[in-house]
Amino acid sequence: MCPDQGRDGIRPGNLIVLTGPSGVGKGVVRELALARCPRMVLSVSVTTRPRRAHEIEGVDYFFRTEEQFAKLRAAGELLEWAEFAGAYYGTPRAWVEDRLAAGLDVLLEIEVQGAKQVLASHPDAVLVFLSPPSFEALRERLYRRGTDSPDKIALRLRKAEEELRERHLFRYEIVNDDVEVAAMNLVHIVHAERCRIRPERSGERT
Numbered sequence: 001m002c003p004d005q006g007r008d009g010i011r012p013g014n015l016i017v018l019t020g021p022s023g024v025g026k027g028v029v030r031e032l033a034l035a036r037c038p039r040m041v042l043s044v045s046v047t048t049r050p051r052r053a054h055e056i057e058g059v060d061y062f063f064r065t066e067e068q069f070a071k072l073r074a075a076g077e078l079l080e081w082a083e084f085a086g087a088y089y090g091t092p093r094a095w096v097e098d099r100l101a102a103g104l105d106v107l108l109e110i111e112v113q114g115a116k117q118v119l120a121s122h123p124d125a126v127l128v129f130l131s132p133p134s135f136e137a138l139r140e141r142l143y144r145r146g147t148d149s150p151d152k153i154a155l156r157l158r159k160a161e162e163e164l165r166e167r168h169l170f171r172y173e174i175v176n177d178d179v180e181v182a183a184m185n186l187v188h189i190v191h192a193e194r195c196r197i198r199p200e201r202s203g204e205r206t
């Protein structure tokens with residue numbers, strides 16, 4: 001059992017970043033992992049992408065106009081942001097920082113450019129790259145999901161080629177062949193990082 005508190009108060013939570021190409025299964029793996037990590041919460045992103053039929057405002061995303069997004073960016077309210085496949089996506093900074101300070105682990109499910117920004121700005125963050133078993137499997141998953149037009153799928157696959165070349169930048173890599181196994185690997189990482197002694201955070205006792 002890991003301690004939830006240091007002697008002087010609450011130990012801040014870990015910022016966990018799950019990244020990887022579109023369609024690799026980040027959403028599915030993250031749902032299974034969240035159900036097994038009661039001290040981990042999911043950050044809900046802001047996006048300018050049109051809402052899909054099943055998506056709910058404030059649950060899946062905060063859907064905003066480009067103008068509203070630009071204002072959030074300019075005000076420094078986004079912890080990271082990126083343009084991806086024709087839309088903007090970003091992580092609300094204050095919500096994440098409040099949860100971390102309260103001792104919760106916060107999970108960001110984001111694309112690779114944003115993950116690289118977190119790598120630079122939050123050296124303590126735990127970055128996990130989710131890979132497909134093959135490029136063909138990735139293509140098949142995007143088509144089978146049926147949420148994007150063939151043009152958008154082609155764009156996402158072109159982006160995926162670049163993103164897969166950058167997987168070595170991240171601390172962990174999980175191959176999502178079997179979704180249950182991939183989720184358990186993520187859970188193990190979250191638990192191991194929670195128990196890890198973090199001497200680099202000066203003044204904090206674990």
Ligand SMILES: Nc1ncnc2c1ncn2[C@@H]1O[C@H](COP(=O)(O)OP(=O)(O)OP(=O)(O)O)[C@@H](O)[C@H]1O
Binds near residue numbers: 028176
């Ligand atoms: N291990 C797996 N084997 C087969 N299909 C999978 C596996 N993991 C996920 N899938 C399927 O692949 C599709 C894409 O998964 P998901 O939407 O979770 O991907 P994602 O990485 O979150 O995509 P995006 O980045 O575009 O949001 C879904 O239909 C999902 O059910």
Ligand SMILES: Nc1nc2c(ncn2[C@@H]2O[C@H](COP(=O)(O)O)[C@@H](O)[C@H]2O)c(=O)[nH]1
Binds near residue numbers: 046
């Ligand atoms: N850099 C960020 N990427 C994000 C964020 N929220 C989601 N995403 C990623 O965008 C793509 C496309 O998502 P989709 O919902 O349109 O399929 C995917 O890889 C998401 O993980 C964010 O806040 N910042």
